[in-house]
Amino acid sequence: MxxxxxxxxxxxxxxxxxxxxxxxxxxxxxxxxxxxxxxxxxxxxxxxxxxxxxxxxxxxxxxxxxxxxxxxxxxxxxxxxxxxxxxxxxxxxxxxxxxxxxxxxxxxxxxxxxxxxxxxxxxxxxxxxxxxEQLQPYDYIQLCYFQRNELKKAADAAFTFLVANPSHESMSRNLKFFLDLPEVDNNDVTNLEAKRYVSLYIHGVDLYGKENYEAAVQHMEESLADYLQNERECRAYCEKPFDQGWYPEFVPSIANHFAFVLKCKSNCSYNMNNLNGEKYDDLLPSHYHYLQYSYFKVDKLMEAIEAAVSYLLFYPEDKDMLENVKYYKSLPNANPELFKPRKVLA
Known part of the structure; x- marks a missing residue:
């Protein structure tokens, strides 16, 4: 000792x-x-x-x-x-x-x-x-591209800034101006800062709607993995210096910094649930919803059960998913040990 x-x-x-x-x-x-x-x-x-x-x-x-x-x-x-x-x-x-x-x-x-x-x-x-963090350089980029008459690039920069700052009124007007120009195709305007999970999720939902379940599973699994990695990185970035503005004692100092970091980390999922300007409160759990049905359609019942039980951790009273789990439990040789959520959820 x-x-x-x-x-x-x-x-x-x-x-x-x-x-x-x-x-x-x-x-x-x-x-x-x-x-x-x-x-x-x-x-x-x-x-x-x-x-x-x-x-x-x-x-x-x-x-x-x-x-x-x-x-x-x-x-x-x-x-x-x-x-x-x-x-x-x-x-x-x-x-x-x-x-x-x-x-x-x-x-x-x-x-x-x-x-x-x-x-x-x-x-x-x-x-x-x-x-x-609020992508202010894009404010200048869209103006400078406009002066160079590169209108598509100006629209991309304006849209990228607006996704991160949706209440910015002047940028909203700028983007509307660009989108009204005949040189700019609204469908081609791109968020230059979109994370990989965004496009994977959007394509996964599209494939799900087209009943291409094998491809939907692949896209949703990749989107989920990238989402979780980005959330981990976001939380790590939150562990930044904190100016308390005064000199508290030991315990209050730790508590104040911890509260500051915790508030930042709690905002990670909210900020990440922004798909090119559209907010999805259930973005993370919806991955498990799509995976549950897609796995079921490709006859991978173990994976479907795991996704269903994982989804219920977020929405334990969801009637449709409870019915799905009830159905899985009624199947011959249903093993109670299979009805466990994934180890890594968030």
């Missing part, structure tokens, strides 16, 4: 040393970051340099995606590494196991930031990050 506190203190010391090293080793990157590209794009816009405006704003979007992707990769990887590590003590005394995992994850994050060159984490204010 005497060696346990020493090991814990060594871990804590490593965290502080790595943190100090990281702070002292911040180098100015030669290349512009997403904020620098955005500023360059604004200058080009004001100077009527439309091609430069588009290029700079597109570069700002691309660099922000790289930044966000590396942050998420580090957070998920470090959390998994901390969870898999052998605890210093076999007995979790006063929640020390939880704090040990956080210290391990913190040390891992500091190392990961050095390796992935994302030392700028924490260098941007909430307002700056919000500007990119």
């Amino acid at each position: 005497a060696g346990r506190p020493s090991a814990a203190m060594n871990l804590l010391l490593l965290v502080f040393l790595a943190s100090a090293f990281a702070q002292d080793d911040v180098d100015e990157e030669a290349d512009l970051d997403f904020l620098g590209w955005f500023a360059k794009g604004e200058v080009a816009y004001l100077d009527n340099h439309w091609s430069e405006c588009v290029e700079a704003m597109q570069n700002s979007i691309a660099d922000f995606k790289r930044y966000k992707s590396e942050v998420i990769r580090c957070r998920i990887g470090c959390r998994d590494e901390a969870e898999a590590a052998q605890p210093l003590s076999p007995v979790d005394i006063e929640d020390l196991g939880f704090f040990e995992r956080q210290l391990r994850a913190t040390l891992c994050m500091l190392k990961c930031k050095e390796q992935k060159r994302i030392k700028r984490v924490g260098a941007y204010s909430k307002d700056i990050l919000s500007r990119f």
Whole structure:
């Protein structure tokens, strides 16, 4: 027992040393970051340099995606590494196991930031990050494309921005203007930031309606997997710095930051249920609805049962699905062990 506190203190010391090293080793990157590209794009816009405006704003979007992707990769990887590590003590005394995992994850994050060159984490204010999370560069892109008379691209940029900001009145007017032009085919306007699960889901529903159940299963399974991965990444991105604006004591500090992160994570599914501007409150559970019937139609009853039971976790009183489960249970040789939901639901 005497060696346990020493090991814990060594871990804590490593965290502080790595943190100090990281702070002292911040180098100015030669290349512009997403904020620098955005500023360059604004200058080009004001100077009527439309091609430069588009290029700079597109570069700002691309660099922000790289930044966000590396942050998420580090957070998920470090959390998994901390969870898999052998605890210093076999007995979790006063929640020390939880704090040990956080210290391990913190040390891992500091190392990961050095390796992935994302030392700028924490260098941007909430307002700056919000500007990119709300896809503000597309506001400039649609204007600059319009000035270049590239009307289809202008419409795409306007639509992309509006999907993320549906109550933006001026952009709504801009998009309507573009869609009324004879050069723009309304059916070809594209959300440039649509996630892969969006197109997979839409095509899956279409295939389901055409009774092509084999293909519907494939699309829905791929959509479901991509949705769950995007939700995990969204939740990881929520674990960001939090400016409390004051200096609370230890417990209130943890509670305030936890509440901040929890609120962000709870919004992930709401924001992800946006299919090109249309909200679907049941997007995630509806995957299991389509899968249940599609698997049934291709004679894969085990998979159909699993999907049906999974769906009922979201809507336990759904009469149609309860009837489906009742039917499956009435089948010859129905094994009660089969009536279990999937292990990974959300």
